Every structure is written in C-alpha cells, then in structure tokens.
Amino acid sequence: MSASAVFVLDLKGKVLICRNYKGDVDMSEIDHFFTLLMQQEEEGLVCPVMSHGNVHFLWIKHSNLYLVATTNKNSNASLVYAFLYKLVEVFTEYFKELEEESIQDNFVVVYELLDELMDFGFPQTTDSKILQEYITQKGNKLEVAKTKVPTTVTNAVSWRSEGIKYKKNEVFIDVIESINVLVNANGSVMSSDIVGSIKLKTMLSGMPELRLGLNDRMLFALTGRDKGKSVAMEDVKFHQCVRLSRFESDRTISFIPPDGESELMSYRINTHVKPLIWIESVIEKFSHSRVEIMVKGGKEFLMRAHFGLPSVENHELEGRPPITVKFEIPYFTVSGIQVRYMKIIEKSGYQALPWVRYITQSGDYQLRTNS
C-alpha cells in the first residue's frame, strides 16, 4: 500500500502532527493539500483523492480534523482509507474523543502510536488491544524499562494475550440490529434492509474456546432440523478470531475471543421488512411567509407546526431534507435472530456465564418529504 507520510491537520489546514515514513515525498507538499481542497469545495466537486504533480493526497475528515496520507505511487486506495480509519479507531480508543484538542493534549502518545502503527509506509501493529499493552497512556511515567514486548506481538493468537485472569468469568453478548429504510415522498418503500452485529464483552480467564449457536437457516438446513424460526443471513463477516474454515464447512462459529469489547460478527438481511415506524407528513406553504408542517407518526403522535417567517425571500431553491427517525427497541430483534447457546470451554475447567441482550435500533431510517 505504501503511504509516504501521514498528517493530521486542523480545519484551517494547519499541520498538528505528522510522520514522515518514507522520505520520498517532500513534506512541504502538504501545503498544497488545503489549497486544493478549498478550490474543490468552491467548485462543489470535493473528491477524497487529490493530486498535485505526482503526489496524491488521500484524506478523510474526522470531527474537526483532516487525516491525510501522501503517496507518489499508484497505491491501493481502499487500503489507505482503511488505514486512515484504523488510525481514527485506535486514537479514539486511546483518547475517547478524537479531535484537535485530544491530539494536542496527547501528542506524545500520538507520536508513539504513529511509530508502532506504521513503518516505512507499511502498517505494522494496528490492533489497539495489543498496542494498549505496551503503549500505556499514563503508565509510562518513569517505569524503568518495564515495557516489554507483549507476547501478543509474536503470539500465534495475535488478538489475545496469555495469562488473563478474572475472578468471575462472564461474557456479555449484544445482538444489535439496525434498520435502514428509505421511503420516498409518495409513501413507497424504496429500500429497506437490516444490518446486524453481534458484540462481545469478554471477561474470561485464560485461553477459552467459545462456540456460538444461532438460529441460522443454513445451519438448520444442514443439520436437517426445521423446528422453530430461522434466519437467513447475508454478507456475514467475522472478527479475525473466528475460524472461517469451520464456518464454511459446517456453519459452526468457534473462536478464541479477544479480551474485553469486540465485534464478533456482522451480517445483513435483505428481506423486505415492513417499516416499524411509519410517518406521514404534509408541508404546506401558504404564502412566502407562512409554512405549515404536519407530521403524523403512527397512531399516537401528531405534530402540527406553523412557522411565521420573515417575508424576505431567497430566490434559491430550498432543500427538502427528509424526516429522519431515531429509535431503539430493547429485548427485540426484527429479524428474529436468536442466540441458542454459547459454549465456553477452558482447560482449567471453570464455569462461565453468558449473558445475552437484544436491541433493535434505527440505522439510516429516512422518509422523504413532499413540498
């Protein structure tokens, strides 16, 4: 992939921190980045890849920061973006909020992280769990040479260290489904799908072997049982800890979990779901100084709003932002997916408790309005 250098800029284009990994692109090239960006913004044609001479800028924006990678090669663009987002992820795990202030407050750690995440333009150790074992935010105040390379850096199981201990062995499983719905102005559902994700919070000692059972339709078909409701999942993606070969062969989800919080898997369900929440809206413009908006949500709510507006009128077109719905329904999954079991086996033989929680929430839930 090879990124030549990575920069973090504030909203005015000032470099907050940078790391020259390869030395094959002049660091002052970054001065062109902001000029180009401004130029494109003026023309309304912003693009995540910009070029100046033979230097390409691949950039993302996160809160009040720009993260920019420069390269002079025809690199793999998705890989560079994925890396920039990885930076955001790692920094966020370190500083809770990634923004200008947190970069300035923590520049020492940022330097340390940038040093470990990438070398000579190539990603090295990018797992924040592992990084956290040897780059501790507060802990390195004069701990004399205590920092050792954690075993995980070289471990066969790279996502989990050995020798983890808990008094009480528990694992929390969250099944979260987000509904994406797009309804057009005349009330027909343009698209709808469910994106599910299973998250774990593992507090288990040692190197436990876990097996997760779901009411997966493919699995039921394989084992020949058709009792109860099953769910057909698409685009199933797993955390690297899940043994893909086993899933491929017999749909078993078996793994050694990372410690603490992690996303075990995600899936998508493409079946047409009836929108859980329906909204009708009428927006009427009576004259150029009065607008009435009526929003009718399901059975219980009706909102009627009048706006008395100043009579100064803008000649430009007004946008018609859609109505976005946000909601969360606990103890329920739209798709009907269920955790049938979670088996936990560790060689020390301890008993561990799995806890399951279901949540359905709004994803990109939009109803377009008529005006």
Place this chain on the structure above:
Amino acid sequence: MPYFGSEEMVKELKRALSNPNVQADRLRYKNYITKVIRYMTQGLDVSALFMDMVKASATVDIAQKKLVYLYMCTYASDKPDLALLAINTLRKDCADPNPMVRGLALRNMCNFRMPGMTEYIEQPIVAGLRDKASYVRRVAVLGCAKMHSLQPNTDIDGTIVNELYALLRDPDPVVVVNCLRALEEILKDEGGVVINKPIAHHLLNRMKDLDSWAQSEVLTFLLRYRPRSDDELFDILSLLDSFLQSAHAHVAVATLRLFLQLASAHPAVQADALLRTSAPLLATCGAASRELRFAGLCHVQQVMRSQPGLFGTHYKRFFCGYSEPTYIKFRKMEILVELVNDENVALVLEELRSYCTDVSPELAQAAIAAIGRIARTYSEKCLDILTGLLALKQDHITSAVIQTFRDLVWFCPQSTAAVCQTVEACVDSPQDSEGKQALLWLLGEHGDQISSAPYVMEGYIDGLKTELSSAVKMELLTASVKMFLCRPRILRGGNVEESDVCVRDRALLCYRLLQRGVEETRKVVTGPKSDPSMSVLTGRQEEPISQWASTFNTLGPLSGRGLCLQTAVISAADQPSSSAEKELLPDDTEEEISLSLGPPLSHETFEKMWLDLEILHRQTLGFPRPRTAPDTLQAALQLVKIQTLAFTPGDTVPWKAYIYTRSTGTLILAELLQGDQQAPGSDESLVVSVKQQPVNQHAIRGFVSILKSVLQTLNVDSS
C-alpha cells in the same frame, strides 16, 4: 518557522536541560524534553538543542527514549555532524537486553535520512535480522529497505537479499510480509521481488495467519506468479476462495483482482468470481465511511464495464442518501444510468427526477444530464420529465435541460421533433453561456422546425453588444448563417466592432463564405445533424475484463476519470459544423495559441534535450537579426513569453541564440542562427530551427508566427 520570542525559549530550554539539578530530577527532566517535542511539533526550530537531547537519550525510561529518538530523526538531516554523535548511543541500545529497546533503537537509527549512515547501520541491521525477538526482526527487515533507499544507486548487497528471501519462512507473519515489502523496494530496478513456485505456495499457505493489510499486499504480490498448469491454477484458486468473501473489503477486492488475472484464460471462472464478489462490493458501496463507499462505487463501475448486468437487480442500492457528499452522488448517478432496464426505468427516472431540484446546482445539472443519457433509450418518458422541469423556471435547470436537449438531438435524431416542440414552447431562455450556446445551436441546426427561431435569434443579435462570452458570440454567428440558409428572409447583419480575435475571425469567415454564394456556404456550414456513428440504442459495448483488470484495486479507478456525467456533456457538444469549418481553415485564420513561461530550464537540461530531440521545423525568416541591444531582445521575447537561454555576444559570426517556451502542454526549444556557412540561406537572414516535446505542429506554427512578428517589430524599431 520564525516565531516571536522563539530564540529566548530555546535558550531557556537549553539552560534547563543542561542544569544538573534538572537532570537529577527525572520527572522534571522529562517534562522539559516533552516541552522541546511540543515546540518541534508546533513547527519551531529547536535544532539548537541537539547536543542536550542526545545526552537525554541515555535513559532507562522508554517513553523518554522515544521522544529523543523522534527529535533526532527530525533534525538528523539538518545536523549530520551532530547526529553522528548520537549514533553511538543508538548502537549501544541496539544491543540492549530488552527487545523493545533494541527494536526502537534500530528503527530510529534507520530513519536518519542523511548521507553516510549506511556504514553505521549495516552491522546492527544484519544482527537484527537474526535477533530472537520478532519485534526486532520486523524492524531490521524494513531497515534493509531503508538502507537501500539511502543509497539507491549502489550495488545490491547479495547477502542481504538472500537473507531476506530466507526470512520469508520466518514464523512471524509480519516479518514475512515485511520481507516482501523490503525486497520489492531493494529489487525495484530488477522488477521487484521474485515470486517463484515454492514462494508462491508458501505465501498461500500462510495467508490465514496474516492480518488484513498483509493479506491484501500478499495477494497483490501473487499477481506476479503464473501457475504452471491448470491443476495448479485451480489449487490456488480453491485455496483463495474464502478470501473472496473476506470481511475486509480491500482483501475481497484484492482477491478478486488476483482471480481475474490468474483465470484470464477461463472466462467462466472470472464471471463466477465477479458474481461472488458482487455482495462484498455492494456492501462496500454502503460502507459507513464515505471514502470507502466512494472506492467501492468506483470499483463497481469498473466491473460494470465488462458485466453491465451484474448489479441490475440491486439498482436501489445506488439511490442517493440525503446527506451523502456530492462525489458519491455523482458516481451513483453514473451507475444508475448504466443500470436502467425496462423493469426499473420508471423508478430510476422518478429517483433522478427528485435530484433535479436539489439545492446544489451541480448535482441538479448532473441529474438532468443523467436523464438525458437515459433518454437515448427511453426518449418519451425522459422528454416528459425534462419538459416538466422547464416549467420550474429555474435558470440553472433550464440551462441544463437545453444542453441535454442539444446532446439528445445529436445522439438520438428521432427525438428531434419532440425536442423542437418543447423548445418552441419554452418561454424562458437560459442565462449562462453554456445554455445560450446550446439553445443557439438548436435554433441554428433545427431552425426549420422551430417557427419562432428567427425571432429568438433576433433577440440575441440585438443583445450582442452586452454579451460578454465570445463562445456565445461565435455560436450566434454560426447559427445565424445556418438560419439564413434554411430560412433566407430574415438574417440581419450584426457585425459589431469586436475586440476578440476569434470572434472577429469567425465573423470574417462567415462574411467571406456568404460572398462566395449560398450553395458554397451551405456545403461548408451544414454538417450532419446527428452523430452518424450512433445506433439508435446506445447500449455500451461489453469490454473484456483485461481492459481494466490491471488497474483494479489501485488509485486509478478513483482518480483516473474526472466526473463522467459532466465531461460527457462537453464531449457530446462536439458539433458537426465546427469540425467542418476547421477543415476549411488552413492558414488564413490561424487559431491563437498561448505561450507560457513555466518553470525555468537549466542550461544542462536544455542542452540535453536539444541533443536528444530531432528538428521538427526549420524556416528561413527572410529578414536579418534585429540590431538591438541584447537586453532589448531578451525583454521583447519575454514579453510574449519566450525565454532566452543564451546568445552569442554582439556581432560574432555566426550569430546564435537559444530560446524556449511552453504552450498547451508542450515544450518548444528553438535556435536562431545567422551567418553560418553550413546552413543554407543563413548569411543574410535569420534561420529558426524548432524542436519540441511532445510534438504539436499547431503549437509550432503559432510559435513561429509570434516569434516572427516580435523580431520584425524589433527590426522596424531599430532601423
């Protein structure tokens, strides 16, 4: 960066760092070091503290070490002599019992980008390659590449290369991938790392242990490998099969690329791979990060070049979200245009119609252009929508619709009648020059079908004085001539004094043409009324996969093409009349070229290029060199953006001058010569020889004519 009071600050820090009391208090000492790094980060020059910082590196505190190393790397190239002093400490750290310290020291030492580093880092690198800690080996392997990049022209060290090849078998996956990366850099000139059969299969078997970055890169390296037999090929494909559906989009796409390449002789396998990757690709198009979504869309577009039907049923995935950035919406619209079929056309058009009234005029215009593209196949439905849009009476919409009409008529002549009817009924006229040009073209080309055309045009002729755009004026001229030909009674002369050369030339041309008689004019001005190469249905040809597979999953698809919908409008506007004119315009109306100076050329560069290039044009100018002072000549040429590189002084015979300039992407070099015995015709007159890179005859003609007029003017002045 000059910064008020920064010198004071540096002095103060220096005092503090060298204060034995501070040094004794480790926390305070470290705080000062942190302060130095903070200033460095803010862009202050703290390089004066180099010596004090080197001293601070002798510590057991790793965090402090890291800070000092960072400082040293930043300023090493500015202070190479002082940096050498730091090397001792670093080399000592390379032998530290703690692998973390060894790794850190080695990595940072390799990051010193200054000459002469090689001799100091070679030994620690070689030792690092054999270190028992993989953390150090990772660093050492990339260190080899860094060492090579410090001295790119030296011979490749065979022992290191062999050692790196051997380390491909290292148990640590990152070491393995780093070896590939390092070898690729070191062997760049020889075509990169060699992937033979044992290496290829070794890598394939290690794929599972690698992290997603490494997987992606190994897949890219494997593109180099050619299986010996079909059996081997299918073995490889089945090993890689599960990666087609990897959770990481970049791995899935990299696998797809490898599949496409390996199976280039098996179209069925390719098609199957494309089909199975379509799900992950689609998922990327809905990714949470907009940049990845954008990359996904660009790759979908590439795939569609060969398999237009692959995403047909998923067209709803390409509907734009309200808050998506414009660059994503543009791509989605392009894809929607390609995906239209009998079943979904109604819904797609309805969707596009809703974008036409978007707040962003660029987006609205692009949506209108998209509808125009679909109109080539589904004219009736689209014309209804476009006509409806005119009723909104929004300037930018009207303009875009008229432009779309022009393109539509050009590509799809059977819609002409309907378009003319609409144009006739359209009350609003476009306000921007693009729209005006389109309307004028329609009026000129199809004036016979638009009864109000002469009156509309008259309005434009009356408003000629206030019209600013010369492009509109030229279009108006051509349109009026065409109009005159089909409906002879109306045209009224409107040849106002005009300052723009192009417009004046066009007017003169029209005038002279008309003097030659109507028939003659008709022959020249009226070209075909539609694109003769277009069939009725403009379905896109399916391209072979090999056309795009080589740039798949690189930067290419993202930046290679501009915004397609917009450029389509421009290229479609390549009108018949003007191309016919160009053929008839040999020399008398030389189109203007513009010269520019650009960055100066060094003498060496000029000399090298002059020796390398052939003479493209030689001309005897027919007058001697101007007898002006050298300064005057130089200044005069500079005025027309021709740079003088060198000339012989005074009255030396032969007299020579070397000049250069740039024009529309080419570099023109020229020699002026007088009084050389060997060059015929040069004794009385100047001879100009022109070389150019890249070749553009048009630019040469323009250049010579400009040069001629300058020299002539100087001759007149001096005589």
